[in-house]
Amino acid sequence: xxxxxxxxSDDKYVIAREILSRLxxxxxVLIIYMINGExxxxxxxxxxxxxxxxxxxxxxxxxxxxxxxDGLVLRKAxxxxxxxxxxxxxxxxxxxxxxxxxxxxxxxxxxxxFEAARVEFESQATRQ
Amino acid sequence: xxxxxxxxSDDKYVIAREILSRLxxxxxVLIIYMINGExxxxxxxxxxxxxxxxxxxxxxxxxxxxxxxDGLVLRKAxxxxxxxxxxxxxxxxxxxxxxxxxxxxxxxxxxxxFEAARVEFESQATRQ
DNA sequence: CAGAATCCGTCATGATACTG
DNA sequence: CAGTATCATGACGGATTCTG
Numbered sequence: 001x002x003x004x005x006x007x008x009s010d011d012k013y014v015i016a017r018e019i020l021s022r023l024x025x026x027x028x029v030l031i032i033y034m035i036n037g038e039x040x041x042x043x044x045x046x047x048x049x050x051x052x053x054x055x056x057x058x059x060x061x062x063x064x065x066x067x068x069x070d071g072l073v074l075r076k077a078x079x080x081x082x083x084x085x086x087x088x089x090x091x092x093x094x095x096x097x098x099x100x101x102x103x104x105x106x107x108x109x110x111x112x113x114f115e116a117a118r119v120e121f122e123s124q125a126t127r128q
Numbered sequence: 129x130x131x132x133x134x135x136x137s138d139d140k141y142v143i144a145r146e147i148l149s150r151l152x153x154x155x156x157v158l159i160i161y162m163i164n165g166e167x168x169x170x171x172x173x174x175x176x177x178x179x180x181x182x183x184x185x186x187x188x189x190x191x192x193x194x195x196x197x198d199g200l201v202l203r204k205a206x207x208x209x210x211x212x213x214x215x216x217x218x219x220x221x222x223x224x225x226x227x228x229x230x231x232x233x234x235x236x237x238x239x240x241x242f243e244a245a246r247v248e249f250e251s252q253a254t255r256q
Numbered sequence: 257c258a259g260a261a262t263c264c265g266t267c268a269t270g271a272t273a274c275t276g
Numbered sequence: 277c278a279g280t281a282t283c284a285t286g287a288c289g290g291a292t293t294c295t296g
Contacts, residue, residue, distance in 0.1 A: 017157050019235045024152025042278050071245020082277040092241050104144040113220050117199020170258050184290055210257040
């Protein structure tokens with residue numbers, strides 16, 4: 001029974017969920033946010049991130065690889081010893097960061113509503 | 129050494145990530161999208177969702193409860209037999225849906241870029 | 257009808273140790 | 277320096293069964 005239009009919409013939210021889940025994963029936004037301007041080296045980036053929250057190199061590596069695969073981050077390796085690898089944002093990554101900031105602003109803006117709702121819900125759950 | 133401004137920003141994305149991670153889960157967007165207009169009953173909602181992807185009542189219940197706690201969804205139970213429970217969007221839920229749609233549009237717009245990046249990355253990984 | 261209870265597999269996160 | 281290898285774990289999604 002599902003008409004063509006419904007299928008189109010289905011597509012849409014599937015894609016949206018992918019994006020949201022990436023935004024919402026534990027690290028992507030933070031990493032993109034920390035790379036931002038000029039290229040950063042791996043350990044340098046790790047330290048910047050750890051200013052906010054500890055991250056293992058395993059997780060950092062994996063997330064960076066995903067972001068690279070998604071075309072948001074560019075990885076440039078120099079064939080020197082010791083190794084030098086620089087990460088930067090692609091154009092898409094930069095656009096994504098800008099857009100992510102809008103989303104952040106939205107959530108911040110409605111933070112109070114979210115909070116209020118949670119408190120309200122909790123109090124009702126208690127009185128059961 | 130991190131200045132006040134950095135801390136503010138840190139706060140921002142931490143909060144935003146919390147909210148986004150809730151909404152970026154496997155079901156929230158889809159459920160909100162399916163509730164949309166008028167109130168829907170539980171089983172009705174379940175069937176609508178299953179038009180897109182199978183969901184167990186356990187997961188549906190749990191996600192709905194979270195969304196209710198976040199103030200996005202309103203649950204109204206009628207004391208009748210058999211039970212009748214209706215779910216609808218709150219104002220915040222409605223605003224979120226609108227906002228999610230903007231995100232959709234953004235991702236649709238850059239979908240080709242994402243695809244291209246992935247293909248490019250894959251081909252490089254293979255040739256390795 | 258609208259869930260709750262129970263159980264299980266998978267995946268993301270993470271700590272730790274090691275290496276070219 | 278920039279990772280990889282290994283192992284552990286906890287949250288999430290899901291299948292199935294039961295109930296007021």
